[in-house]
Amino acid sequence: MSESNQTPSKADETELLQLRQEIDQLDQEILNLISRRAQCALRVAEVKMKADPGQAVFYRPEREAQVLSRVMERNPGPLGNEDMARLFREIMSACLALERPLEVAYLGPEGTFTQQAAKKHFGQWVKTKPMPAIDEVFREVDAGAVQYGVVPIENSTEGVVNHTLDTFITSNIKIVGEVELRIHHHLMAGPNTNRDKITRVYSHQQSLAQCRKWLDAHMPQAERIAVNSNAEAARRVQGEWNSAAIAGEMASELYDLEIIETKIEDSPDNSTRFLIIGAQEVDTSGADKTSLVVSMRNEPGALYHLLKPFNDFGVDMTRLESRPSPSGNWTYVFFIDFVGHTRDANVQEALSAIRKTAVEVKVLGSYPKGVL
Numbered sequence: 001m002s003e004s005n006q007t008p009s010k011a012d013e014t015e016l017l018q019l020r021q022e023i024d025q026l027d028q029e030i031l032n033l034i035s036r037r038a039q040c041a042l043r044v045a046e047v048k049m050k051a052d053p054g055q056a057v058f059y060r061p062e063r064e065a066q067v068l069s070r071v072m073e074r075n076p077g078p079l080g081n082e083d084m085a086r087l088f089r090e091i092m093s094a095c096l097a098l099e100r101p102l103e104v105a106y107l108g109p110e111g112t113f114t115q116q117a118a119k120k121h122f123g124q125w126v127k128t129k130p131m132p133a134i135d136e137v138f139r140e141v142d143a144g145a146v147q148y149g150v151v152p153i154e155n156s157t158e159g160v161v162n163h164t165l166d167t168f169i170t171s172n173i174k175i176v177g178e179v180e181l182r183i184h185h186h187l188m189a190g191p192n193t194n195r196d197k198i199t200r201v202y203s204h205q206q207s208l209a210q211c212r213k214w215l216d217a218h219m220p221q222a223e224r225i226a227v228n229s230n231a232e233a234a235r236r237v238q239g240e241w242n243s244a245a246i247a248g249e250m251a252s253e254l255y256d257l258e259i260i261e262t263k264i265e266d267s268p269d270n271s272t273r274f275l276i277i278g279a280q281e282v283d284t285s286g287a288d289k290t291s292l293v294v295s296m297r298n299e300p301g302a303l304y305h306l307l308k309p310f311n312d313f314g315v316d317m318t319r320l321e322s323r324p325s326p327s328g329n330w331t332y333v334f335f336i337d338f339v340g341h342t343r344d345a346n347v348q349e350a351l352s353a354i355r356k357t358a359v360e361v362k363v364l365g366s367y368p369k370g371v372l
């Protein structure tokens, strides 16, 4: 008989009993502390309402980022920093729902990675509302039907989501936050599907591309069919005995599919960055990013004049994308991300230098760098 199967000795049993008593006491303390924290949040809501009865803003991305960063910095262990931050993420999510329940629109349907990103960022207490297209997420926020939206912006293997960039050119919606999600693709099918009989694999075009090598090696015979989203792929294969879908875990749970093969993505650190959009301007958190859209005249040296102020004022640019301008005639708009907040002195100096040569500068928002 192995040691682990032996009945515990009297001494072990006594220790187990004592440890469980200690856990019970600690749980009571945690319970009381969480309740006190929730009372504070309710009081915060009252203060916010008193200060601005018509337009009180309950969700504070900068404050949430500070709370989570501090948890990670001060975590004494043995739980890992991220595990601990996730627990606090949920406590704050519940506190915010007590202050004011939040509704967030996302690129649907239900079960997409974007929904997963929304839950990761806001926690489980947020109500999520699926929208059929990226610009409809923007519209829903603009119309005030929901307070915030979540849209994909770039994938580490497939690059930027042009549709999201283009929508920012014409919209007045702000960026209030960002969240990154590790993307794991799984091959899934209905319970009656025999792996060897699969003749079709459905998924979003980007996901099919992200799993191309795996499909070439393991399912060369199967036809690859691109559909609107991974969740849509999962929904379709529910009733087809010879098809499989490539999607995330949430979709397999939602549509009762069995995962045949996990993590089939070609690149092991495949991740997607999502933006949180809303109507508010966000205060500094101490670790912020800013996004701009700039249109320049189509003339020699334009890009040099755009980039020089970043160097002159020590602003760290993290991303530069160009897109054709909607006004046509071969002009371009530039999307720029940099480290810092529009309230920082060096950022203000850089922005006023850029405004001297640009046709238009639109600040999409300053927001805390993703913590989780």
Ligand SMILES: O=C(O)C(=O)C[C@]1(C(=O)O)C=C[C@@H](O)C=C1
Residues within 6 Å of the ligand: 041, 044, 045, 058, 059, 060, 061, 063, 064, 067, 091, 092, 093, 095, 096, 099
């Ligand atoms: O500090 C605030 O403004 C709060 O509303 C409290 C709290 C929290 O639970 O810590 C809740 C929601 C906000 O998004 C940020 C923080």
